[in-house]
Amino acid sequence: MSLPPHFLEELKQRVSVSDIVQRRVKLIKRGREFVGLSPFNAEKSPSFTVNDEKGFYHCFSSGEHGDILSFLMNVEGMTFMEAVETCAGLAGMDVPQETPEEHARAEQAKGMREANTAAAHFFEQQLRMPHGAEALTYLERRGLAEPTMRRFQLGYAPADRMAVIAYLRREGYEDDVLVEAGLARKSDDGRVYGYFKDRVIFPIMDARGRCIAFGARALGEAQPKYLNSPDSPLFQKGDTLYGLDLAREPGHKAGEIIVVEGYMDVIALSEAGIPNAVAPLGTAITENQIKRLWKIAARPTLCMDGDAAGRRAAGRAALRCLPILVPGRSLKFTLLTGGQDPDEMVRENGAEALNEAFANAESLADIIWADALSEIDATQPEQRAAFDKRLHDLARGIQDETVRRYFTDEIRNRLRQAFGLEEPQQRTYDRYNGRGDHWKKRDQGPPARRLPRPAAGARVAARSIGEGRLVYVLLQRPDLAEPLAERLALVRFADPALDSLRAALVQNIVHAPGIDAGALRNHLTNAGLTRTLSLLDADIKRRRPPGVLQENEADIAIWLNQAISAMERDEVNQEIQRRARSLNMQDDRALQALDSEMQAVFRER
CATH class of the missing domain: 3.40.1360.10 (Dna Topoisomerase Vi A Subunit; Chain: A, domain 2)
Structure with a gap:
């Protein structure tokens, strides 16, 4: 319904924002404004302000901002017209008359709501009748107490489809209203019968607690197991949330x-x-x-x-x-x-x-x-490239410019951490000099050469996956982890959650030599690592446990040693890259000296 602007302006002048807000929020006067705890977020210090002179409220913790109508719509779940009618009642104003078409639609909606309310009452009564015993037993078996059933107005639709129709007809509701509300169906020959049969009934309410539809669960073998009312002028399934x-x-x-x-x-x-x-x-x-x-x-x-x-x-x-x-x-x-x-x-x-x-x-x-x-093999470069493209494509689909920018930054950071990617260098080169040896950069010497990777370096792309597999094997064979405890204490995992698990695992192995797999798991669970363990188990199950666990003890020990060595080499390589960025990148001798120094560090390990 379209309302004249002058009516809405007068309505907002007659009803103060604080009068409306105080129905939900305890307000304290501070100067020209009121303050209180946000109705949009849980908080201990008030960040919610109301300014009656300017006719608005503002919540600094959530960013919500509006007037008397938006408050009723956002906090109390009213429609626009319901908010207008509420404020008009407080102001002693009459809402402008609807057009005949608008009045007809409003009356139709009112009739359907009333029919649904009557049907909900009928279904609730049937749950406590002898023929509702099976439905009641089902709910009790699910652990529901009587007050809970009453609060959610749970009910039962009898096997006789005509029972609810007969009841609603006696209450004065026309068949067309029942069909329109989704309570009944009409057959090809014009017969009307109930939509639900032999099912537990869950009334579906709008945000104001008015019945707009029903959900139902079959008690027998009927399909579908769960059934909702069809969409109607009152009820759109994709817009509604149960409870x-x-x-x-x-x-x-x-x-x-x-x-x-x-x-x-x-x-x-x-x-x-x-x-x-x-x-x-x-x-x-x-x-x-x-x-x-x-x-x-x-x-x-x-x-x-x-x-x-x-x-x-x-x-x-x-x-x-x-x-x-x-x-x-x-x-x-x-x-x-x-x-x-x-x-x-x-x-x-x-x-x-x-x-x-x-x-x-x-x-x-x-x-x-x-x-x-989960859709790629992260050990393959072309798969990593597809992964990179997929994430950036998703980020470009974010409509809000600010969120899009921050989300793109998050993707770049994660890709860099997971796959060891370097930030792209911003360079402007002159044309290639034709000799096939290097590019010329304006006003500078040649670009830095790439540092060599350690010959036996781990595949950086699989770093996080490799960390998970290593920890999983150590959890199964803590006896083989003891000789490696010192080296495990020195490495750092890229995944923070797995790194916390690694540190706790080492601590338990050092302080409880001979600990078995079950006891180790219990200690880690008690240390608050249940979620990390569960996620690791689920990931390993999805990818399949490492095959080395089926091998003999000597082979498992070799595998563990190689896995840790790969991570140590990777750390050395990262340190080389970090130190190199702080040097003059055009000094080949300095780079070679650094490379030799860091490889010596690795050999000492």
Whole structure:
């Protein structure tokens, strides 16, 4: 509905921003402004300001800024017209009349919402009838208490498809409204029958807690196992998040919102004291859903299985989010190990285990990197080139210029660390002199020659992969690690997480000679390295364990010695490159002396 500008201006003059904001935020007067804790982020020091004279609020921690209408829309989840009507009621103003078409659409939506509410009441009643016993037993077996079932208004759709139709007809609802709302279907011969049959019912609410659709789970062998209401004027699956009405306020307070895969995950987390969880409706998360989540938290956490399928799903979600990134907004990813979903983990290990997993979430950049890396053989130069191109192509797709620039810098830094790439040198050369020996640079001598690589240097491209394989073998055979402890203490891994694991492993081997693999794992787990161990195990499983573990003890010892030697050589080579950059790069004798010096250092090792 289009409203006259003068009406909106008068509305904003009559209703102060502080009057609206104080419904959600405790404000303190400071000079001409009010201050309070941000409703958009969890914080201890107030960064949220309200200026009634200028008619706006501003949140310095999140960057959110707006007026009375945008506050109601962003914080309380109202539509524009709902926000207008709320403010008009406070101001004692009448909202301008709708056109006949707008009035008809509003009445249609109101009728469908009322029909859905009545249907939800019917389904909830049926759950506690004798024919709902199987559905009730299913929910109790999943660990749900009665108050939780009531809070989420869980119900049961009887096997008789006409039961809900008969009830709603008695309540005065026309068949056309039921079909339009997705509660009923109409056959070719004009008969109307219920959309859901013999299923557990999960009412789906809008952000204000009004029923707009239903999700349903089959009790028998019916397919599909999960079924949602069809899209309607009230309900668009790709825009809606299950549980948002209950999760929004705790999410604002915590500054965190968790996205899980299904209805039962949301409900189980709420039962366990984690009320800020939502779920998409059986489909991959959409751009619109991500934007809705950003109104609650700057970096929502997507929780997925840690298996190969879960990692692929995380990769797809990251790619969907990447183009729409804006400053301060992103996603985090928690990939659960052990084949458990959040519902199972919280029932078996408690909320603490799940909260710990959320605290160790991976960044969007980590997921993008890992997803692209999983598709290549990093030991091959042409594959590394494809990897490089893929990442830069993705970065170019980011719409926000500032985020695009910083993301591109992050890619360059990661490529340099992973593959030992040098920064490109900015040079302007005259034409080639024709003798085939060098280029001429304006006003300077010849360009520096490339330093030779150590003859037996490790393939730099496989550095991170090689580190993981080395640590994995050491974890399986700590007895063979003892003679190598001193050398292991001196090397440094490129991957920070694996380097922390290496250091802890060496410490345990030195302080507990003869420690076996099981005890070593327990010590590392108690040291807070569970996530790193889990990620390493998953990566090794995906790539297959090193074949050397099937060999005899002597061969494994040789393999370990060679792997550590390769890393030592790589460190020497990096030191040569670092020292060379500080020398006069045109002094061949200085470079040769440096090369000899560093190779001598390696021989001493």
